[in-house]
Amino acid sequence: MIPATTCKNKKIAVFGLGGSGLATAQALVAGGADVVAWDDNPDNVAKADAQAIPTRNMRELDWASVDALVLSPGVPLTHPHPHWTVELAQAAGVEIIGDIELFTRERNEHAPSAPFIAITGTNGKSTTTALIAHVVRSSGRDTQLGGNIGTAIMTLEAPAVHRHYVVECSSYQIDLAPGLNPSVGILLNLTPDHIDRHGTMEHYAAVKERLVAKSGTAIIGVDDEYCRAIADRLEKAGRKVIRISVRETLANGLYADGSKLMRAVDGKAEELLSLEGIGSLRGRHNAQNALAALAACLASGLSREEIATGFASFPGLAHRMEQVGRKGNVLFVNDSKATNAEASAPALASFERIYWIAGGLPKAGGIESLTSFFPRIAKAYLIGEAAPAFAVTLGERVPYEISGTLAAAVEHASRDASLEADGEPVVLLSPACASFDQFRNFEVRGDAFRELVSALDGVQPVGGTK
CATH class of the missing domain: 3.40.50.720 (NAD(P)-binding Rossmann-like Domain)
Incomplete structure (x- = not known):
C-alpha cells in the first residue's frame, strides 16, 4: 500500500x-x-x-x-x-x-526521480502496459504495475528512487489527475470512444493529451490526425516528443518496417529490434505497442539487449491473441476479448490460414466489415445465437459449419487443421460477439477455450515465442 x-x-x-x-x-x-x-x-x-x-x-x-x-x-x-x-x-x-493524482503527489513528495511510465490511448494500452512492465521486470528492476490494467495504484509499493512504475491510465482517470507528470508518457492512438462520458471527440482527445502534456518524454503514435496534432503542439511548446508510426517511414522517430523496428534521426535510419518469431507480438497493432514499449524502455535507461530479451519472453495478455497451445504445426489462439467485429479484425489480419471459431451474442453490424479477411479463413465454426446470421454473411465465400457449442467447435477445428501438413494453420477463437448467451463474460469463455485446447491429445503449451 x-x-x-x-x-x-x-x-x-x-x-x-x-x-x-x-x-x-x-x-x-x-x-x-x-x-x-x-x-x-x-x-x-x-x-x-x-x-x-x-x-x-x-x-x-x-x-x-x-x-x-x-x-x-x-x-x-x-x-x-x-x-x-x-x-x-x-x-x-x-x-x-482521483487515485492517480494521489499517487502523483506521493511520488512528487517522496521520490520525484522514480521512473514513472504512464500509458493511454483508445486501443492497445493494456498490451503496451503489460509489455513494458514485463521487459522492465525481466531486466531485474523493481517493477510496479497498476492503474486501469486491474491493480489499484494505491495498492502498489510506496514510491522509492529505485522503483519503476508502469501505469495504464483511462481517460476517466486522467480527467481526475490534473498534476499527472510521468517521466515517460505514452499516447498510442485516438479514435471515437467514451463520447457519452466526454461529450465530444475533441474533449476526449484533450483529456488524453493531459497525460503527455507534462511528461519528461512524450511518446506519441502519429497514425491518426488527433495524435499528430498533439505531437505538433507539444513539440512547439518545447516538450521532448518521440513520434512512432506503423503506417509511414518517419524522418525522425521510431517506425515499423515489416517486423523491423527502426529508429530514424534526420532521415538516417537504423534497425533497433526485430519482432520476427515473437508470436505474442504479431500484427500491425502489436507493432505499434512494441514501438511504444521500445521507446519507453530506452528512455527509462534499459539497454537494447535487455529490451530484446524481454520482448522475446513476453507471453501476451490473456484473451488477447493469447497463444495457448500447439499440436504439431497447428497453433491455438485465444482472442476471446474480441467481442465485436472491429475487435476481431487484428487477429484475422495476423494469420494466413485460419480455422475461425466465431459467434455468441451478436452485436449490431454482424461480421460484414470483416469480408476482406475471408480469404484467410480455411473454415469457420459458428457457435451461439449469432451462428445463423454469421452463416448467411459467410455464404459461399467461406466454408463453415454451425458447431453450436465451443466444445464442438474446438474439437472439429482441431481435427480439420491437423490435416494440413504444411505451414502454420491457426485455430482462432475470435468470436466477434459478446459471450452472454453461453458464458458469463469473455474471460470465462477464454478460460473454457484454453481448457478445451489443453485437453486435446498431443497439445503442448506455448510461450511468448513460436
Whole structure:
C-alpha cells in the first residue's frame, strides 16, 4: 500500500467504493487523512464499514469543511451530467481528484526521480502496459504495475528512487489527475470512444493529451490526425516528443518496417529490434505497442539487449491473441476479448490460414466489415445465437459449419487443421460477439477455450515465442 501522506490531517471525501475506491480510502486512512466515504450502492458502503473506513451519506456533509473529493473514475465528472457529489463539491469550491493524482503527489513528495511510465490511448494500452512492465521486470528492476490494467495504484509499493512504475491510465482517470507528470508518457492512438462520458471527440482527445502534456518524454503514435496534432503542439511548446508510426517511414522517430523496428534521426535510419518469431507480438497493432514499449524502455535507461530479451519472453495478455497451445504445426489462439467485429479484425489480419471459431451474442453490424479477411479463413465454426446470421454473411465465400457449442467447435477445428501438413494453420477463437448467451463474460469463455485446447491429445503449451 502507498499511504497517502500528502493528505495527512486533511478532510477527504471518497465517493465510489468499488475495488479501487476501497483501496484509495484505506491508503488515505493509512496516511493520516480524516476520511469520510460513501457510495450509491449500500453493499459497497457495508464493505467499507467492515473494513473500518468511516462512512457517511455525503448529502448530509458540511462540504465547506472538506479539502478534497476523491472520486472513483467510473463516476461521471462532466457528461452526460455531473454526479450529485461533483455538483456539491463544485458548489463549495472543493478540489475533485482521483487515485492517480494521489499517487502523483506521493511520488512528487517522496521520490520525484522514480521512473514513472504512464500509458493511454483508445486501443492497445493494456498490451503496451503489460509489455513494458514485463521487459522492465525481466531486466531485474523493481517493477510496479497498476492503474486501469486491474491493480489499484494505491495498492502498489510506496514510491522509492529505485522503483519503476508502469501505469495504464483511462481517460476517466486522467480527467481526475490534473498534476499527472510521468517521466515517460505514452499516447498510442485516438479514435471515437467514451463520447457519452466526454461529450465530444475533441474533449476526449484533450483529456488524453493531459497525460503527455507534462511528461519528461512524450511518446506519441502519429497514425491518426488527433495524435499528430498533439505531437505538433507539444513539440512547439518545447516538450521532448518521440513520434512512432506503423503506417509511414518517419524522418525522425521510431517506425515499423515489416517486423523491423527502426529508429530514424534526420532521415538516417537504423534497425533497433526485430519482432520476427515473437508470436505474442504479431500484427500491425502489436507493432505499434512494441514501438511504444521500445521507446519507453530506452528512455527509462534499459539497454537494447535487455529490451530484446524481454520482448522475446513476453507471453501476451490473456484473451488477447493469447497463444495457448500447439499440436504439431497447428497453433491455438485465444482472442476471446474480441467481442465485436472491429475487435476481431487484428487477429484475422495476423494469420494466413485460419480455422475461425466465431459467434455468441451478436452485436449490431454482424461480421460484414470483416469480408476482406475471408480469404484467410480455411473454415469457420459458428457457435451461439449469432451462428445463423454469421452463416448467411459467410455464404459461399467461406466454408463453415454451425458447431453450436465451443466444445464442438474446438474439437472439429482441431481435427480439420491437423490435416494440413504444411505451414502454420491457426485455430482462432475470435468470436466477434459478446459471450452472454453461453458464458458469463469473455474471460470465462477464454478460460473454457484454453481448457478445451489443453485437453486435446498431443497439445503442448506455448510461450511468448513460436
